[in-house]
Amino acid sequence: MLELLSNYADRSQFFNLFNYITFRTGGAMFTAMIFAFVLGAPFIQWLRKKQGKGQPIRADGPEGHLLTKKGTPTMGGLIILIPLAVTSLLWADLGNPYVWAVLLVTLGFGAIGFVDDFAKVTKQHHGGLSARVRLGCEFGVALVAAVIMLAAEWIATTPGQPHDVMGFINALFDGEPLTAVALPFVMNWGVQLFAFYVLFAMIVIVGFGNAVNLTDGLDGLAIVPVMIAAGTFGVICYLVGRIDYSQYLGIPHVAGVGELSTVLGALLGASLGCLWYNAPPARVFMGDTGSLALGGLLGAVAVATKHEIVLAIVGGLFVLETLSVMVQVAVFKRTGKRVFLMAPVHHHFEKLGWQEPTIVIRFWIISTIFALAGLATLKLR
Numbered sequence: 445m446l447e448l449l450s451n452y453a454d455r456s457q458f459f460n461l462f463n464y465i466t467f468r469t470g471g472a473m474f475t476a477m478i479f480a481f482v483l484g485a486p487f488i489q490w491l492r493k494k495q496g497k498g499q500p501i502r503a504d505g506p507e508g509h510l511l512t513k514k515g516t517p518t519m520g521g522l523i524i525l526i527p528l529a530v531t532s533l534l535w536a537d538l539g540n541p542y543v544w545a546v547l548l549v550t551l552g553f554g555a556i557g558f559v560d561d562f563a564k565v566t567k568q569h570h571g572g573l574s575a576r577v578r579l580g581c582e583f584g585v586a587l588v589a590a591v592i593m594l595a596a597e598w599i600a601t602t603p604g605q606p607h608d609v610m611g612f613i614n615a616l617f618d619g620e621p622l623t624a625v626a627l628p629f630v631m632n633w634g635v636q637l638f639a640f641y642v643l644f645a646m647i648v649i650v651g652f653g654n655a656v657n658l659t660d661g662l663d664g665l666a667i668v669p670v671m672i673a674a675g676t677f678g679v680i681c682y683l684v685g686r687i688d689y690s691q692y693l694g695i696p697h698v699a700g701v702g703e704l705s706t707v708l709g710a711l712l713g714a715s716l717g718c719l720w721y722n723a724p725p726a727r728v729f730m731g732d733t734g735s736l737a738l739g740g741l742l743g744a745v746a747v748a749t750k751h752e753i754v755l756a757i758v759g760g761l762f763v764l765e766t767l768s769v770m771v772q773v774a775v776f777k778r779t780g781k782r783v784f785l786m787a788p789v790h791h792h793f794e795k796l797g798w799q800e801p802t803i804v805i806r807f808w809i810i811s812t813i814f815a816l817a818g819l820a821t822l823k824l825r
Contacts, residue, residue: 465682465702469709472535476710479527480717488721488728491517495565516726519561521734523721524714525554531710540703541596545589546744547707552585553653553740557732582650582740590645593748598622600699616642626696626750628757628821648752649743655762656739657732658769658788663724665790665804669761669811670738671715676758676815677745678708683822684749693822696750704745711741724801758818761811765789 461467495517529551536543560573598615599607601622615622616639623641627634637644660666683689685702718734721727730738739762746755756763768789775783785795793803 465685465705468535469678469705471709472531472706473709473713475534476527476531476713477717478713479531480523480714481720483526484523484717484721484728487523488517488520491519491728495519516729518565518729518731519558519733520718520722520726520728521554521557521730521732521737523718523728524711524730524734525551525737527714527717528707528710531713532707535710536706537703540700541592542701542704542748543707545592545596546704546741546748548592549585549589549649549653549744550737550741552589553582554733554737556581556585557657557734557736560736561731561733579650582653582736583646586646586649586740586744587642589649589744590642590747593744594622594642594645596700597698613639621696624696624750625752626754628753629824634753644752645747648747648755649740651766652743652746652755652759652762653736653740655759655766656742657735659762659765659790660730660735661788661790662794662800662804663726664719664722665807666735666738667715667719667722667730668804668808669759670742671712671719672808672811672815673742673755673759674708674711674715676818677742677749677751677755678705678712679819680749680751680754680822681705681708681745684751695822698748698750701748704748707741708745711738724804754818754821757821758815760814760817761807768792 529547532543532547538544556573556578560578563573594616595612598612601620602615605611619636619638623636623638625635625637625641625644656666656670659669681704682702683693684695684698685700685705687697687699690697715738718730722730742755742759746752765788768784769787772782772784772787775781784792786792790803790807794800
């Protein structure tokens with residue numbers, strides 16, 4: 445649609461607006477929000493008919509979940525993913541490889557999560573796909589996306605040169621900015637990883653996908669921090685994609701990555717529409733279908749913008765939730781004792797007697813603080 449409407453830019457000032465990323469980001473947000481609103485109610489009814497008992501609830505989890513959440517359908521992440529995909533195809537520049545790479549991760553991880561959710565509902569057990577199969581599929585999708593994004597950056601930074609497979613492989617070993625990790629508070633480039641950057645990018649994408657998945661345990665707990673992170677990275681994408689702003693701020697410039705602001709705008713709008721139904725008490729759960737896909741999307745955007753470390757700050761809430769699980773497992777295996785009453789840490793506070801809305805809203809506040817800290821790193825260099 446962008447290419448079609450841009451052809452009329454010289455005839456009307458209105459059509460010229462479609463050449464601006466900011467306008468298309470707003471349009472994508474509004475379109476996705478309306479789409480999700482309209483899709484939500486009938487889709488939830490359809491899920492209730494198909495799933496019957498809904499998502500299985502862990503018997504060893506907080507006692508209240510068996511009463512308040514039993515029978516709630518899952519796979520509600522499709523209320524986000526369908527509007528997100530359709531809206532991105534309508535408003536984004538489809539000639540931009542970063543858009544396709546991020547959509548590949550989003551829909552690929554969404555498909556993996558969907559199969560996992562389907563297995564849980566079918567078996568009526570909280571265990572879905574095996575960890576080995578799931579991670580193998582996730583790393584496969586992340587590898588393809590990372591190569592696409594790195595190849596796009598390499599081609600953009602080497603105009604007039606032949607672009608073939610061997611040239612790309614050589615570039616990965618040359619120590620160029622292509623394979624460097626930018627550090628907060630440091631001007632321009634930071635740590636050089638050479639070809640290992642591909643593995644690093646895969647770990648970021650897969651790791652953040654699963655971090656958001658671990659956080660999605662209470663009504664609305666994951667979706668709002670995802671929206672906060674998406675809004676923050678929408679700004680980062682725009683700044684990184686503009687050579688004038690990136691030079692002024694001393695951050696890496698990646699040509700073309702600003703177009704991802706449109707995709708993130710679609711994510712914000714679709715998430716707002718879904719939140720209408722996911723707010724406490726939730727009428728539908730995102731499930732792995734939604735949480736895994738949205739986390740993977742944020743990880744892919746961080747790789748595209750060379751702001752992987754900043755993602756760990758902006759998404760600090762997801763990092764803390766993941767660390768709580770890692771610490772709990774490590775200490776229990778070593779000593780047989782638990783650091784938390786239950787992991788992830790939001791369940792620990794439930795066990796302490798905190799009400800679910802209290803935990804959710806306080807975690808939203810923490811997520812906002814992390815996002816502001818992440819934005820501050822752009823200027824403090």
